[in-house]
Every structure is written in structure tokens, then in C-alpha cells.
Amino acid sequence: MNLEERIGIYYTSLTKSEKDVYQAVLNNPEVIVDKSIQEAAISYNVSPASIQRFVKRVGYRGYTEFKLDVEDIIAQNNNKDSSTGNSKLSGIIDAYLKTFKTLRDMDIDNVMYQLANDIKKYDIVKALGIGNSALSAEQLVYSMYSEEKFIEAIPDKIKIDYLENCLTDKYLLIIFSVTGSTITYEKLMQTAQKKHIKVYLITMNQETPLLKYTDNSIILPSTNIRNTDNSLYRVDNRTILYSFAEVISYYYASLN
Numbered sequence: 001m002n003l004e005e006r007i008g009i010y011y012t013s014l015t016k017s018e019k020d021v022y023q024a025v026l027n028n029p030e031v032i033v034d035k036s037i038q039e040a041a042i043s044y045n046v047s048p049a050s051i052q053r054f055v056k057r058v059g060y061r062g063y064t065e066f067k068l069d070v071e072d073i074i075a076q077n078n079n080k081d082s083s084t085g086n087s088k089l090s091g092i093i094d095a096y097l098k099t100f101k102t103l104r105d106m107d108i109d110n111v112m113y114q115l116a117n118d119i120k121k122y123d124i125v126k127a128l129g130i131g132n133s134a135l136s137a138e139q140l141v142y143s144m145y146s147e148e149k150f151i152e153a154i155p156d157k158i159k160i161d162y163l164e165n166c167l168t169d170k171y172l173l174i175i176f177s178v179t180g181s182t183i184t185y186e187k188l189m190q191t192a193q194k195k196h197i198k199v200y201l202i203t204m205n206q207e208t209p210l211l212k213y214t215d216n217s218i219i220l221p222s223t224n225i226r227n228t229d230n231s232l233y234r235v236d237n238r239t240i241l242y243s244f245a246e247v248i249s250y251y252y253a254s255l256n
Contacts, residue, residue: 180208
């Protein structure tokens with residue numbers, strides 16, 4: 001997994017200082033290759049500790065391994081054909097393609113089949129999502145119609161609050177949340193855990209505290225576009241979340 005793929009997975013959990021380090025590396029990657037971590041920190045006007053935290057946060061064993069990946073980025077940049085792929089549209093499409101490629105390469109078959117089997121097993125299935133994430137929950141509902149499986153979408157906070165009071169072990173909860181919002185879902189998931197109710201959390205934030213309330217989570221990659229000035233722009237990740245609802249229904253269909 002290269003640096004850009006790692007960023008796709010970890011971006012939503014990066015702190016502001018860690019994002020600043022990544023931006024500095026994008027602007028001048030040669031610093032990492034040519035200098036020690038102490039010298040790089042001076043060049044980037046950050047602390048060595050912040051670079052070290054960033055390196056560990058995105059899953060590298062150490063600075064040396066990180067440096068090798070940065071060398072690959074420089075080589076890729078040098079080999080790019082400047083005559084192609086310069087439009088904003090191509091940049092957006094390429095970013096989504098990279099995200100879907102990262103998703104394709106993730107080892108999630110076991111949890112996906114487990115989720116599909118649980119949807120089949122439970123009579124009461126609730127798909128939860130707030131705001132734009134509600135579209136993913138509702139898409140799962142529509143996708144399951146064709147599989148003759150009825151589930152219900154819970155698309156607002158008031159209904160989620162009431163749901164907490166009527167949970168039983170007959171319920172299966174599937175939560176779609178890009179950020180893994182504790183404000184929206186923590187009380188519900190705490191109650192579900194106490195009542196031994198099965199919950200699947202589908203999110204893009206692998207640092208969300210909600211993960212401690214369930215053994216069934218799927219961390220999806222996020223999508224970022226690198227502009228021509230090397231600044232980062234994060235497009236709406238709900239496109240990936242929305243598409244993933246259809247992936248779930250496909251796994252369900254494959255059981256039949």
C-alpha cells in the first residue's frame with residue numbers, strides 16, 4: 001500500500017498538524033528523501049515529533065519505510081505525461097478510481113458475508129444514517145427490495161433516540177457514518193452493547209470512539225484530490241458510502 005492509498009484510509013482520523021505534515025510533504029517531497037527527520041522538520045517548520053506521529057498514524061513502521069514510499073511518489077511525478085489528465089474532471093475521476101481500487105484490495109470478504117448472513121437471519125433490520133449518510137441507509141433499503149428482504153431506514157436523530165428505548169435482541173442495526181459521530185450514535189451503541197444487540201458500523205474514521213462498542217465494523221477509504229498546486233481537496237465521501245450499500249446487497253444476493 002503506497003502513501004496515497006494509506007491517506008485514503010487514514011485521512012479522516014488525521015489531526016490538523018498531521019494533515020499539515022502531509023501537505024508539506026506533497027509540496028516538497030525531496031526534503032524527506034534528502035534529509036534526516038530532524039532536518040526535514042526544520043525545512044517544513046514542524047517538529048520532528050509531528051512527523052513521527054504522522055508516519056506512525058498512516059501505518060509505517062518507521063521513517064525509513066516512509067522515505068522509500070516518498071521516493072516512489074517523486075518517481076511517479078517525474079514519469080507523468082504532462083499532456084494528459086490535466087482537466088479537473090480527470091482529477092476527480094482518478095481520485096474516485098484510486099479510492100475504489102483501495103476498497104477492492106481490502107480484505108473484507110469475511111465480514112461482508114457475515115453481514116449478509118445476519119441480514120438474512122434477522123427479521124428486524126434497521127439501516128441508520130443522518131444527513132447525507134441517510135442516502136446510504138435508504139439505498140440499502142431499496143437495494144434489498146429486489147432481494148425480497150424488507151429493512152427499514154432510520155434517517156434522523158429523533159427516531160434514533162426513540163429507537164434506543166425499544167431495542168431488543170431481535171434487532172440488527174447497520175450504521176452508516178462517515179465520521180463515526182459520537183454525538184449521534186454513542187448512547188444508542190452503548191445501549192445496544194449492554195443488551196447484546198448486534199451492530200455493524202460502516203465508517204471512514206478508524207479513530208472513532210464508537211468502534212469500542214461493536215466487534216463488527218467496516219472502515220472504508222476516503223477520497224482526496226491533489227490539486228495542481230499540491231493542495232488537498234476532499235470530495236464528498238458519501239459517494240463511496242452510497243456505493244457500498246449496493247455492495248452489501250450484492251453479497252446478500254450471492255447467498256441465494
